[in-house]
Amino acid sequence: MKKRIKPMLIGVATSIFAAASHAEPPEAPKLYISTNGPQVSFYWDEVSKADNYILIASNLDDGSPFGQFDLGAGTRLNAPLPEGSGFFVSIRAENADGNSNFSIPHSLVVPSISTAAPSIEQVIQNYARNVILNTYSDLAEQTKILRAAIIELQFEKTDKNLYKAQNAWRNARLPWEQSEAFVFGPVDTNELDPALDSWPINATDIQNIVKSDTPLTTKAVSTFDPTLKGFHVIEYLLFGSNSNKAASELTDRELAYLIAAASVLSNDAQALVDAWNPNDGNYLSVFSQAGAGSTAYPSQTAALQEMLIGMIGIADEVANGKLGRPLTQQDANFIESRFSANSRSDFMNNIRGLLNVYTGNYMLSEGPGLDALVKSVNPALDEAIRDQIEKSIAAIYAIPQPFSESIINNRAQVQAAVDEVKALLSILIDKLLPLVPAV
Template sequence: MASTNPECRPIPVEGGGEGGEEGGGSLGLGSTRPAVVLAPEQQFQDRQILVDFADQVVIPAYEQLAADTQALSQAIQAFVKDPNPRTLEAARQAWSVARITWEESEAFAFGPAASLGLDANLDEWPLNEVEVLEVLESGDPLAPGMVADLESGQKGFHAVAFLLFGVNNDKSLEDFTERDREYLAAVSSVLADTAEKLLKGWTEGVEGLPPFREEWVRAGEGSNSYLTLQAAAEEIAQGILGMLDELGNVKIGEAFARQNPFLLESRFAHHSLPEFQANVRSVQYAYLGGFRGRQGRGLSQFVRGIEPVLDDQIQLQFQEVAAALQGIPAPMEKSLCDANARSSITAAMEQIQRAFDGFSQGVVPLLQQ
């Protein structure tokens, strides 16, 4: 690792990549579990799990995201109208709140989030700040309509963070130009509109498409996307695996392997570690069947009905990942390159690996019968 970047200095990245959908795929499977063959009556056929996943997990998360991004936009408008330390801090706090809500939804970024490109428009990373600077320096009018038409790397959470916090969480009130504030006002409004569109994609339908909730809950009974109940259940499971893979292999793994803080997702705000912790909660919500205290039927109930010990193991492994992340000194943008923090980062990656292995070997095979 040290030979890759011996000074552990931030190295700018070129281009962007939509975060939340692409994992590196290098998390191994370790030892295998004995195959479990289910009787027909044991195979996944619990439609209520799918209904509750929509109504108790996805839709509440997106309702909260829409509310939080609207509050962020309003806080930024207040700062733009009256730039002072109080309004700046309020805008930054509102960004943090909305950001955590989004990260708590990343284990289920399928459906409209993927098919309509809304995930990318909200969260493309790593952000190439050169592209944002091009907008600032262009002289083009920065109305919301114009910003909505920009490339995904020039809008969304990370563009807002770059403008609000600076390159290294060190932007002072005096550093804000009129152009910065104009861009912030427009891009935060577009962010809120995108979150609202994501919610409506599930509940009302957008762009001539029916509500995705209808497609989801009709799995195996007329759904064009999910021909069987098992296919929808596997979608939940693959979202969980994808989140664990991306967290361990990409969000933490690539930055740690290359010793480059610029590869941390929320480096501008020094906010990456809280987001990693939110990603684990996202996995737990998806598995247990409830967002932030809500409780429906989840995959956990299905697994427990077949192998109670396996369900206990999966829940414990998720908890151990959360605990391991708590052991990393904050902010990770600084601890990433601290030799004293190396063991805690490695321990967290190992726990993520165990959770990935346990879920892929234990739960997924039960859904594929």
């Protein structure tokens, strides 16, 4: 009997420790802040397995505590703060297994309301430098982190490392989805958009490659059809078809495919940065010199229209494509990022990218935006656009997770989000676009 009890106890202990090894505190969220005079908006992406978020602030002058705020499970906060005040602000995520670290503190200085409108030239230049180049730079950095996490997973194939790689994938999605508000220039002409983010993909084709003897080097994968590389191939291999992949299920061929695909993704993201970099491809100059020698943009109006077309395009894609098509077709195969259940976050970040274009801000880098031009001629329209952006994000967030189930079981909430984003689209087309020649 004793000989049987010992293995039994070992088995029980092993299962307990195995269960404990899956218990992970959440990762630290990434905090974003935008300001509109004294009105300050804080937002952060949902962190996997987080149940609650805590915001902490201290005074900028001396670091003394200002306050700690329990934000529940929400992902945004809007608050009026005193003009000219300054704070260090961080956020952390919590769950039953513990707390994440606080995010890197951001310094926030609440600006005063300015009545002076910037020049169109300033808005165009800030958009190219502050929004586009910064977003692409963040994308390149996050894809490098993703590649490193996958390499670590190959060396030590544990569920903890798989979880880290999955979170790195989600983190890289954020700047990419925000960049979809400006899919022009090198991302289009160099065919980097499909290489990075083709959807839908064919799982059967991916499995056929895994089972074949096709070389899975970076050079070989870079030549694959766009549907066989990029974000969603990596997503499928990391998360599995039902979002429940375990590290033990990863084969050597899948890991080789993952590393090569992540390397290609990182290289393509870096190519975007290089194409806009003033010291390299310098498309930044092509756009920034609109109306002053640019062959692609002979007038400043042409550049402003490019900005608005990007905003309109992503609003249309979210309303009618990403949200609307799966709902009307009742087909989860049309749902982007469904393997990771990251769809709702993707859609919110698409609208946040639109907001970045409108305000001229990216993360804590601020500058003159379209909003200042609009406010100078039609303050009510500026308020309406901002309000509808917030309503659109809130309606998307209100869709219960996972989105793939909500298109069947929560159709009203999905339709409400479609309606709000369509309302935003109408404002952009009917009210903002005709204003361009006047600003």
